[in-house]
Amino acid sequence: xxxxxxxxxxxxxxxxxxxxxxxxxxxxxxxxxxxxxxxxxxxxxxxxxxxxxxxxxxxxxxxxxxxxxxxxxxxxxxxxxxxxxxxxxxxxxxxxxxxxxxxxxxxxxxxxxxxxxxxxxxxxxxxxxxxxxxxxxxxxxxxxxxxxxxxxxxxxxxxxxxxxxxxxxxxxxxxxxxxxxxxxxxxxxxxxxxxxxxxxxxxxxxxxxxxxxxxxxxxxxxxxxxxxxxxxxxxxxxxxxxxxxxxxxxxxxxxxxxxxxxxxxxxxxxxxxxxxxxxxxxxxxxxxxxxxxxxxxxxxxxxxxxxxxxxxxxxxxxxxxxxxx
Numbered sequence: 001x002x003x004x005x006x007x008x009x010x011x012x013x014x015x016x017x018x019x020x021x022x023x024x025x026x027x028x029x030x031x032x033x034x035x036x037x038x039x040x041x042x043x044x045x046x047x048x049x050x051x052x053x054x055x056x057x058x059x060x061x062x063x064x065x066x067x068x069x070x071x072x073x074x075x076x077x078x079x080x081x082x083x084x085x086x087x088x089x090x091x092x093x094x095x096x097x098x099x100x101x102x103x104x105x106x107x108x109x110x111x112x113x114x115x116x117x118x119x120x121x122x123x124x125x126x127x128x129x130x131x132x133x134x135x136x137x138x139x140x141x142x143x144x145x146x147x148x149x150x151x152x153x154x155x156x157x158x159x160x161x162x163x164x165x166x167x168x169x170x171x172x173x174x175x176x177x178x179x180x181x182x183x184x185x186x187x188x189x190x191x192x193x194x195x196x197x198x199x200x201x202x203x204x205x206x207x208x209x210x211x212x213x214x215x216x217x218x219x220x221x222x223x224x225x226x227x228x229x230x231x232x233x234x235x236x237x238x239x240x241x242x243x244x245x246x247x248x249x250x251x252x253x254x255x256x257x258x259x260x261x262x263x264x265x266x267x268x269x270x271x272x273x274x275x276x277x278x279x280x281x282x283x284x285x286x287x288x289x290x291x292x293x294x295x296x297x298x299x300x301x302x303x304x305x306x307x308x309x310x311x312x313x314x315x316x317x318x319x320x321x322x323x324x325x
Contacts, residue, residue: 003226003261007253014223017312018253021296021305028293029249032285039245039279044194046243046278047187054191055241056151058277059229061144061196062239063213064130065203071118072102075214076150079157080104080114086161087112087173113168113175114153120177121146132207134200137193144192148184195241198280209233212267219261222313228258235271235284245279252290259287259302260309270299 006014022028046054060076063069071077081103085092091108100106104115124146128139135143152168162168167183212231220226229239236255255272262269273284288299296305 001224003223003257004250004254006223007250007257013312014257015253017309018256021308022253022256022294024293024295025249025252028290028295029247029252031293032252032283032290033247035285036245036247036283037281039276039281042198042279042281043243043245044191044198044278044280046241047191050241050243051188051191053148053151053155054188054195055239055277056154057144057147057188057192058195058199058241059214059239060147060150060154061130061192062199062203062230062275064125064143064147065132065200065207066211066213067131068125069213071122074150074154075157076153077104077118079153079155080118082160083153083156083162083168084109084112084114087114111174113171113173113177113180116175116177117149117153117180120181121150132204134197140196141189141193144189144196145181145184147192148188149180195277199275199277202275202280202282203232206232215267217258217261218263218266219310219313223257223261226258226261228255229275231267231269232273234268235273236267236269237273237275237282239275239277241277243278245276245281247274247283252294256290256294260306263306263310265303265306 001009001012003014006012007018009015019025060074084103088095088109094108095103095106097103100108103109104118106115109115110119124142128135128143130143134140152166155166156162156168168180170183171180210233214227214229215231216225216227228236230237236258238251238255240251251274252272259269259272269287271284271286272290273282275282291302292298
């Protein structure tokens, strides 16, 4: 199960473990809520029903405030490759990765919708570099449309195929980039752009600080490859697009779960945070304060907590701890 599911399930071993090791969570939650920034009257309401794809799309836009990196490194690229392979038919029998490189870069695949989309996206980024700045409104709206499609391809990777109700399912196999972008509802494009503008205000002081996007941890493989949203200047931050500007207990537990999965302290995480995207506000807390507040003893106890959490998740570690015979 995913870390999110394990944290949400009151009967899971992970949630029961957290209940034992974080006994003061209720009081800690009140303390953390009391220190949230004032978000009164700042909520950007979604058009109609909330969309999970908008949240994923916003994650991609926020990534682009830093360096976009190689497109081949995006989860959306992997999903687009899966979608293209499903559309390729007999082309696949001709494709050789060692000879032809990335499938979406292969000239014979360039007429497929996912390849056409990424080729157009690469040209857009070259003409309108989005790092550390808001683009002029027309280009920012265009970028929001690209990011929504990235969100759709991200979903393909997560579930393993194009969902029949996905906007992507409406496209012919050899759709042009223009046709791919046209499937995105205009109201979703405007919503992403508005959220992007608010997040720019909350994050712009950090654009030159160290950042890790979608970090994986040493223990991620034991919880379905869990990856967090970002580590910003050694502070682990979750991005939330909730309309209700609250602090949910499961969010705090999930952040603590990621910290515990960083068994080898690769990222030297020293703080936690939540980016309230619809309110354009960033809440931040020192990790030592959170650990003390939940009754876990502060940073000094973190190595022991990680070791115990590792024994919980890794069967071989439990056997080593309690040998038979």
